[in-house]
Amino acid sequence: MKKNQIVDLEITDLSYEAMGVAHDEGLTIFVTNALPGEIVSAKILKVKKNFAFAKIEKIKKESPDRVKIKLNQWVQTGLASLAHIKYDKQLEFKRNQVVNLLKKAHLDDVEVGETLPSPEQTGYRNKAQVPVREINGQLEIGFFRRHSHDLVPLTNFFTTDPEIDRVLVAVRDILRKYRVPVYDEINHKGEVRYLDVRRSKATGEIMVILVCLHKDFPQLLGVAAEISQIHGVSGLILNHNPKKTNVILGKKDYVVFGNDQITDKIGDLKFRISPQSFFQINSLQTPRLYDLAIKKADLKPSDVVIDAYSGIGTIGLSVAKHVKAVRGIEVVRDAIKDAKDNAKLNGIDNAKYYLGKAEEVMPRWAKQGLKTDVVFVDPPRKGLTPEFIGATVKTGPEKVVYISCNPATMVRDLQLFQEQGYEFDRIDPVDMFPQTPHVEAVTVLTKK
Numbered sequence: 172m173k174k175n176q177i178v179d180l181e182i183t184d185l186s187y188e189a190m191g192v193a194h195d196e197g198l199t200i201f202v203t204n205a206l207p208g209e210i211v212s213a214k215i216l217k218v219k220k221n222f223a224f225a226k227i228e229k230i231k232k233e234s235p236d237r238v239k240i241k242l243n244q245w246v247q248t249g250l251a252s253l254a255h256i257k258y259d260k261q262l263e264f265k266r267n268q269v270v271n272l273l274k275k276a277h278l279d280d281v282e283v284g285e286t287l288p289s290p291e292q293t294g295y296r297n298k299a300q301v302p303v304r305e306i307n308g309q310l311e312i313g314f315f316r317r318h319s320h321d322l323v324p325l326t327n328f329f330t331t332d333p334e335i336d337r338v339l340v341a342v343r344d345i346l347r348k349y350r351v352p353v354y355d356e357i358n359h360k361g362e363v364r365y366l367d368v369r370r371s372k373a374t375g376e377i378m379v380i381l382v383c384l385h386k387d388f389p390q391l392l393g394v395a396a397e398i399s400q401i402h403g404v405s406g407l408i409l410n411h412n413p414k415k416t417n418v419i420l421g422k423k424d425y426v427v428f429g430n431d432q433i434t435d436k437i438g439d440l441k442f443r444i445s446p447q448s449f450f451q452i453n454s455l456q457t458p459r460l461y462d463l464a465i466k467k468a469d470l471k472p473s474d475v476v477i478d479a480y481s482g483i484g485t486i487g488l489s490v491a492k493h494v495k496a497v498r499g500i501e502v503v504r505d506a507i508k509d510a511k512d513n514a515k516l517n518g519i520d521n522a523k524y525y526l527g528k529a530e531e532v533m534p535r536w537a538k539q540g541l542k543t544d545v546v547f548v549d550p551p552r553k554g555l556t557p558e559f560i561g562a563t564v565k566t567g568p569e570k571v572v573y574i575s576c577n578p579a580t581m582v583r584d585l586q587l588f589q590e591q592g593y594e595f596d597r598i599d600p601v602d603m604f605p606q607t608p609h610v611e612a613v614t615v616l617t618k619k
């Protein structure tokens with residue numbers, strides 16, 4: 172098989188990145204956007220020793236699970252790389268990710284629930300971070316083509332709240348009008364790098380963050396005056412990111428006008444959110460995820476609870492009124508400030524939040540002799556560390572409730588807990604990110 176060769180392929184499976192998988196001439200071939208059951212004529216793009224990549228030239232036999240999408244760009248950019256698959260099949264795909272990981276780990280007897288569908292399948296994101304680049308002399312917003320930094324211009328981001336799309340386009344037009352220089356990542360010159368927009372579904376407040384190379388630029392006052400006129404915008408922040416890096420946000424935020432927090436709600440509780448703080452992006456699915464996790468915890472009024480990787484305190488504060496005490500750990504300074512504000516805002520005085528790395532704070536607490544009843548963990552994609560797991564076990568919780576956005580690291584960590592006297596028999600996938608291959612999952616470990 173050679174590069175540029177056109178071959179007919181029968182697709183038999185989907186990879187974890189949702190690429191169609193075919194086998195031919197002893198090679199595994201990954202075909203972008205092809206679906207199991209399809210026969211496609213494909214162009215070979217790259218050949219390695221055991222595998223190859225290809226793209227569809229023509230679909231000769233179409234899967235009944237394929238849906239027609241309005242814009243190919245959604246799939247090409249990875250913004251919504253499952254958008255061509257029927258929603259019930261997306262849910263099945265996510266469940267299978269968990270099943271396959273368990274199989275690989277020889278944990279076949281663990282039950283995997285059906286993926287909990289999201290109440291909204293499009294327009295569900297309460298936040299968008301979109302790159303700004305210059306194309307043919309014009310400032311554009313959009314999304315990077317998969318595995319590249321080529322910007323594909325977009326105005327409809329499909330998975331984002333349409334009110335956020337409206338603001339993104341309005342800000343783009345203001346930046347064009349004022350001829351604000353666009354960031355050039357090769358020469359590390361120019362000004363605006365990203366637009367970051369967050370909207371609260373509960374209050375309608377919208378925060379606009381301009382991620383810029385410098386902390387000021389000549390057109391800023393004029394730009395700010397016009398952004399303040401966009402309906403719903405409650406604050407403008409300039410995030411200063413002077414580094415040559417792929418990391419989107421810099422460390423410093425400057426309030427240009429308005430509020431530096433927006434307020435959202437989960438259940439009956441209100442939460443203030445700062446620009447640097449994490450907040451679950453699917454507002455309607457979040458309370459359903461938390462309900463599932465909290466039910467698994469089976470809390471008692473005498474419980475001492477840890478909310479590790481707490482963000483702005485959403486999980487801990489949701490349970491605080493039903494338990495004796497909550498201690499949260501989080502590494503982002505602004506998120507800790509938000510968590511403390513949020514405890515006060517909701518009249519909660521038995522939840523304390525601590526700044527630091529969970530893998531350093533938890534061992535310190537364990538050494539001090541802290542005893543816990545329930546530990547909630549909700550780490551980023553890289554999962555937990557052996558130090559954190561060892562220290563958690565030392566504090567002796569009856570239950571550890573694990574919420575994960577990466578089942579591969581979750582299964583790895585669950586095995587470490589198993590080796591230290593904990594057991595689990597079920598994982599529940601929850602769809603927080605419709606149209607994308609991302610899988611969220613919840614499980615509870617119980618002390619044997």
Ligand SMILES: C[S@@+](CC[C@H](N)C(=O)[O-])C[C@H]1O[C@@H](n2cnc3c(N)ncnc32)[C@H](O)[C@@H]1O
Nearest residue numbers: 449451480481482501502503528529549550551
């Ligand atoms: C997936 S979010 C969960 C946040 C929160 N539980 C929620 O549901 O909104 C993970 C959080 O862990 C924080 N984080 C990342 N690494 C950390 C570390 N080593 N120690 C403590 N927190 C960390 C991130 O800043 C983020 O707020």
